Amino acid sequence: MPNKPNIRELIEKIVEAQRKYDSLKYDEELPHELGKPATDDEISSLEKRLGIPLPESYREFLTLHNGWSDFDAGGKLLATHDHNSKWVKEKIEFWGDLWPAEEDNPFENGALPVMFGEDLSHFLVLDPSRVKKNGKIDFVEYEDMYESDVYKDFADYLGFKLETLEYMIDEELNGVSNDADNDED
Numbered sequence: 001m002p003n004k005p006n007i008r009e010l011i012e013k014i015v016e017a018q019r020k021y022d023s024l025k026y027d028e029e030l031p032h033e034l035g036k037p038a039t040d041d042e043i044s045s046l047e048k049r050l051g052i053p054l055p056e057s058y059r060e061f062l063t064l065h066n067g068w069s070d071f072d073a074g075g076k077l078l079a080t081h082d083h084n085s086k087w088v089k090e091k092i093e094f095w096g097d098l099w100p101a102e103e104d105n106p107f108e109n110g111a112l113p114v115m116f117g118e119d120l121s122h123f124l125v126l127d128p129s130r131v132k133k134n135g136k137i138d139f140v141e142y143e144d145m146y147e148s149d150v151y152k153d154f155a156d157y158l159g160f161k162l163e164t165l166e167y168m169i170d171e172e173l174n175g176v177s178n179d180a181d182n183d184e185d
Helices: 005-028 039-048 056-064 080-084 086-098 154-174
Strands: 068-072 073-075 112-116 120-131 137-143 146-150
Touching: 005 056, 039 056, 039 080, 039 086, 039 112, 056 068, 056 146, 056 154, 080 086, 086 112, 137 154
Parallel strands: none
Antiparallel strands: 068 073, 073 112, 112 120, 120 137, 137 146
16 A cells, blocks of 8 residues: 655645646646745644644644645635634634524634635634544535535645546546446436
């Protein structure tokens, strides 16, 4: 079984895949700016906000890059300072106002947004109410107000993003297959 790529390798592969996809789809490279490394104080501040230590894989990402703009269709992997920004606070309030009362709102549990976009209907959080017995915490992705995916660590989330980009590149190169056309009667 091959070794799982580390965070740095995943970042490099995603950057290359974003470039390739942008060139195929838009005939140009779009900006996907990686932030400078976060300081220990910035990471500590984020951990205080969350109330628990950050998962190792996410901490490693922040020590390499404090945020990643236009990471996913206008969505941003938030930098440590983004958590105090007006737009992030407004987005949390927006989701809170829409969240169905019968559903568990992660932001009421102190969830920390990891990937957010001003105009996106999906986002990724760390929810401190979902810490496992081993002390690990999942990364939870929501589509609108509904849980869509759970990743055991940040590397898994980045790996999924890379797989998605590779699929999109394949679609651009080879066209979209329509399984209905391939079904036999």
